[in-house]
Amino acid sequence: MIPLPPGTAETAGQTEAGDERAPDTFELPRPHAAFLPTRTRRVIATLRGDVLVIGGGLIVLAVIVTAIFAPWLAPYPGQGRGAVDVAHRGLAPSSAHWFGTDQLGRDILSRVIFGARPALVISVVVVVAAVVIGVALGSLAGYLGGWIDEILMRLTDVFLAFPPLLLTMIVAALLGPSLQHAVIALVISWWPWYARLVRTAAQSIRQRPYVEAARVSGAPTRRILRRHILRNSLNPVIVQATVDFGTVILAAGALAFLGLGAQPPTADWGLMVADGRTTVTTQWWIATFPGLAIFAIVLGANLLGDGLQNLLNPRAVRR
Amino acid sequence: MTATMSRLDTDGNVVELRGVTKRFSRRRVAVTAVDSVDLTIPSNITFGLIGESGSGKSTLARCLLRLHDVDAGSIFLEGDDITHLRRARLRRVRRRMQLVFQDPYAALNPRMTIEDSVAEPLTELMGIRGRALHAKVRRAIDEVGLAVHHLARYPHELSGGQCQRVGIARALAAEPALVVLDEPTSALDVSVQAQILNLLNTLQRERRLTYLLITHDLDVVRYMANVIGVMYRGRLIETNTAEAIFTEPRQAYTQTLVGTTP
Amino acid sequence: MSSLLTVQDLCVRFVSRRKTVSQPLRGVNLNLGRGEILGIVGETGCGKTLTGLAILGALSANARVSGQICYEGQELTSLDEQTRAKLRGTSLALIPQNPAAALDPVHTIGTQLQLLARRHLDRRHSAAVDLIDSELAAVGLTDPERVRRSYPHELSGGMLQRVVIAAALLARPRLVVADEPTTALDVTIERQILNLIRDRQHQLGVSVVLVTHDIGVVESTCDKVAVLYAGRTVEQGLVADVLSHPSHPYTRGLLAALPRKKHGDGPLTAIPGSVPVDTMRLKGCAFADRCGSVRPDCTEGEPPNTSVGPGHTVECRYPEQA
Numbered sequence: 001m002i003p004l005p006p007g008t009a010e011t012a013g014q015t016e017a018g019d020e021r022a023p024d025t026f027e028l029p030r031p032h033a034a035f036l037p038t039r040t041r042r043v044i045a046t047l048r049g050d051v052l053v054i055g056g057g058l059i060v061l062a063v064i065v066t067a068i069f070a071p072w073l074a075p076y077p078g079q080g081r082g083a084v085d086v087a088h089r090g091l092a093p094s095s096a097h098w099f100g101t102d103q104l105g106r107d108i109l110s111r112v113i114f115g116a117r118p119a120l121v122i123s124v125v126v127v128v129a130a131v132v133i134g135v136a137l138g139s140l141a142g143y144l145g146g147w148i149d150e151i152l153m154r155l156t157d158v159f160l161a162f163p164p165l166l167l168t169m170i171v172a173a174l175l176g177p178s179l180q181h182a183v184i185a186l187v188i189s190w191w192p193w194y195a196r197l198v199r200t201a202a203q204s205i206r207q208r209p210y211v212e213a214a215r216v217s218g219a220p221t222r223r224i225l226r227r228h229i230l231r232n233s234l235n236p237v238i239v240q241a242t243v244d245f246g247t248v249i250l251a252a253g254a255l256a257f258l259g260l261g262a263q264p265p266t267a268d269w270g271l272m273v274a275d276g277r278t279t280v281t282t283q284w285w286i287a288t289f290p291g292l293a294i295f296a297i298v299l300g301a302n303l304l305g306d307g308l309q310n311l312l313n314p315r316a317v318r319r
Numbered sequence: 320m321t322a323t324m325s326r327l328d329t330d331g332n333v334v335e336l337r338g339v340t341k342r343f344s345r346r347r348v349a350v351t352a353v354d355s356v357d358l359t360i361p362s363n364i365t366f367g368l369i370g371e372s373g374s375g376k377s378t379l380a381r382c383l384l385r386l387h388d389v390d391a392g393s394i395f396l397e398g399d400d401i402t403h404l405r406r407a408r409l410r411r412v413r414r415r416m417q418l419v420f421q422d423p424y425a426a427l428n429p430r431m432t433i434e435d436s437v438a439e440p441l442t443e444l445m446g447i448r449g450r451a452l453h454a455k456v457r458r459a460i461d462e463v464g465l466a467v468h469h470l471a472r473y474p475h476e477l478s479g480g481q482c483q484r485v486g487i488a489r490a491l492a493a494e495p496a497l498v499v500l501d502e503p504t505s506a507l508d509v510s511v512q513a514q515i516l517n518l519l520n521t522l523q524r525e526r527r528l529t530y531l532l533i534t535h536d537l538d539v540v541r542y543m544a545n546v547i548g549v550m551y552r553g554r555l556i557e558t559n560t561a562e563a564i565f566t567e568p569r570q571a572y573t574q575t576l577v578g579t580t581p
Numbered sequence: 582m583s584s585l586l587t588v589q590d591l592c593v594r595f596v597s598r599r600k601t602v603s604q605p606l607r608g609v610n611l612n613l614g615r616g617e618i619l620g621i622v623g624e625t626g627c628g629k630t631l632t633g634l635a636i637l638g639a640l641s642a643n644a645r646v647s648g649q650i651c652y653e654g655q656e657l658t659s660l661d662e663q664t665r666a667k668l669r670g671t672s673l674a675l676i677p678q679n680p681a682a683a684l685d686p687v688h689t690i691g692t693q694l695q696l697l698a699r700r701h702l703d704r705r706h707s708a709a710v711d712l713i714d715s716e717l718a719a720v721g722l723t724d725p726e727r728v729r730r731s732y733p734h735e736l737s738g739g740m741l742q743r744v745v746i747a748a749a750l751l752a753r754p755r756l757v758v759a760d761e762p763t764t765a766l767d768v769t770i771e772r773q774i775l776n777l778i779r780d781r782q783h784q785l786g787v788s789v790v791l792v793t794h795d796i797g798v799v800e801s802t803c804d805k806v807a808v809l810y811a812g813r814t815v816e817q818g819l820v821a822d823v824l825s826h827p828s829h830p831y832t833r834g835l836l837a838a839l840p841r842k843k844h845g846d847g848p849l850t851a852i853p854g855s856v857p858v859d860t861m862r863l864k865g866c867a868f869a870d871r872c873g874s875v876r877p878d879c880t881e882g883e884p885p886n887t888s889v890g891p892g893h894t895v896e897c898r899y900p901e902q903a
Binding site for chain 2: 209212214216217220223227231
């Protein structure tokens with residue numbers, strides 16, 4: 001035991017007890033309208049002048065609106081659903097058929113509009129399922145480490161060793177051609193990417209002092225995972241998911257093109273490109289317009305994803 | 320290992336460490352970060368732990384806080400053997416020992432409001448919720464000199480000194496007996512450092528807290544600590560009253576260390 | 582004494598989309614003679630690192646500089662980028678804050694120093710190696726050959742700091758900017774590095790601008806000191822004058838806030854509040870809202886620059902007379 005001088009615990013002669021509690025009085029500047037909540041203000045400030053992000057957002061929004069209101073937007077809704085009109089086969093674009101007609105006389109514009117529906121459903125289902133599986137497994141692996149991490153990561157290694165499209169094709173072919181099977185195949189080849197992404201983020205976040213602080217504060221593992229690890233590792237996931245929203249449509253299109261995805265007479269962009277590929281030199285419009293639709297949504301999703309990257313950073317606006 | 324809580328009569332000492340040893344293996348090479356440290360911290364004092372980086376002072380504190388599991392030795396907190404406690408029992412003793420961090424920004428979750436950060440130990444360690452929780456958080460924030468309007472803010476909207484006040488409020492919210500201060504002011508400017516040190520001293524006086532202060536700043540430790548322990552290569556090589564460490568250091572290493580105040 | 586570097590009314594603002602988004606420097610004045618060490622001291626965000634970068638001409642592209650930086654009678658701000666780049670590394674050099682980040686992790690120390698020797702001194706291999714070895718030995722690295730063959734991660738923090746000091750001095754510059762050279766180091770090593778800088782500065786007759794947040798470092802190492810607050814020099818002069826007779830309330834506050842007391846000596850004198858973040862909206866004296874002796878007219882217009890002693894100036898309407 002160390003000899004303590006008497007009364008060391010008491011600090012003698014302190015007078016200005018009130019003064020040392022004085023708060024840091026300086027307030028951060030609030031240049032924008034004070035009534036807007038911070039988040040909204042941040043969004044506006046980041047978006048202002050960023051034409052590309054707005055453009056990307058508008059494209060994505062347009063596709064969603066198109067999918068919802070397809071029967072009202074399409075000039076020939078019946079043909080959009082698959083009705084055949086043999087009298088008007090293979091017509092070039094005209095005022096009656098802006099995008100022309102296909103080999104079965106169906107209005108391409110109507111079919112492109114209806115094609116937004118399966119495209120949207122597939123990509124939303126695939127991305128949501130892949131994110132849920134990937135985030136759950138990835139955050140567990142990243143935070144807990146050890147053998148759980150080892151097993152999960154070797155499992156993702158196996159999946160990631162295949163080129164994604166090849167893996168999707170193999171699974172889809174094994175399951176048999178149908179839209180549902182294509183979705184399952186896409187989820188199987190997509191989730192490991194999210195698992196990796198989240199694991200890396202979780203691994204770095206678990207070292208942060210605020211996670212240690214949460215442990216000292218008595219937070220159980222599941223709360224640490226949810227409030228501290230997940231909340232701070234979701235940014236790259238959201239960005240990636242936005243971009244993947246387009247990429248999945250592209251992959252689904254490829255599957256349909258190969259006959260492994262949506263089946264006729266569904267109006268599916270990939271399927272339509274496949275229909276038009278033999279006559280692309282003579283009837284270019286059959287494959288071109290659905291191809292352009294895929295291009296537009298992929299581009300839009302990428303632009304939006306890039307914009308979100310800046311937007312989601314809480315410190316982005318403050319300089 | 321069964322986690323029976325054995326008692327030890329520690330004469331009112333808050334902390335009693337006996338032969339605490341912690342090894343880390345890096346690429347199959349075992350490094351002894353803390354080497355059989357015996358340490359006693361009496362109630363209501365500030366124990367300063369000094370030493371160069373890598374001397375094991377932070378690791379020792381984290382063993383004491385049960386953030387690391389020790390390889391050998393025993394840890395007693397207010398007489399209770401907490402060396403091998405787990406889960407619920409461990410959570411119960413966490414209430415009695417808290418930690419204040421070096422980097423005030425990094426210690427706060429950037430996506431949680433100040434209110435949520437301060438509320439976390441109250442909810443998790445004391446089970447306080449709802450209206451009572453809000454009142455407690457307000458009182459905690461008021462005690463460290465912050466205002467109610469700070470509660471809805473996020474860490475990046477506050478200054479470093481304000482964030483450190485939040486860190487202190489969070490540590491003290493659950494009314495601990497022991498607070499480990501891990502370089503609490505080394506990321507702050509001198510003028511703000513003085514505010515924080517004064518605040519810590521006031522709170523200690525009012526709440527009869529025991530501090531374990533880890534620092535490499537000799538001015539800070541001399542001002543704050545009653546007793547100082549010097550760590551060197553994982554060992555606690557010298558312990559004495561603060562004045563004695565500076566005026567009559569016994570170990571050669573302590574002599575070089577305290578002889579170097581600029 | 583003839584001065585090597587005079588900085589007058591240096592302002593730096595950053596622009597984004599043609600709008601000024603911040604103005605971290607609003608009037609920095611410095612005066613450094615040959616063979617002197619000038620300490621620039623201040624708190625986070627006062628602009629001390631930016632001042633160093635502005636002298637070296639190493640600010641980012643969206644920075645707009647006004648005011649004068651006069652080095653050896655030459656106005657640096659009016660030089661083109663090529664000429665300034667040539668000055669950096671030969672006449673002007675930087676000792677960085679974090680040597681581990683300043684060195685390339687995939688090349689040996691020797692390779693990196695040789696690159697410097699070739700670029701700035703046009704030395705061929707063998708001559709360069711001799712020069713490098715002698716410089717490494719001069720900064721107290723006892724086995725220069727081993728150091729040359731090492732990669733940065735194989736050396737300790739203190740050794741790396743010595744390496745970057747050697748690198749900065751290799752081309753025998755006349756002015757070195759040392760940006761917080763000891764912040765990341767332990768007290769015992771800090772002492773050694775500061776002594777080393779002092780010694781080499783004496784031997785080579787080089788002038789040093791030492792950027793630091795630690796008044797203790799200024800006290801032990803520097804000849805002159807400039808105290809920066811919110812982007813302005815609020816007080817400057819010889820270390821002996823400024824630290825023994827601080828005239829600006831901020832300087833006095835900084836000194837009083839140092840915990841140079843024994844346990845139980847009573848509370849420290851803190852400066853209330855914190856450093857202003859947005860210097861663009863300041864009116865009058867930037868320190869007014871934290872100042873203990875503030876008067877109503879302190880917020881009207883910039884405070885005047887008054888002389889309170891030989892070479893000792895202070896920017897305050899009501900300075901403490903020595």
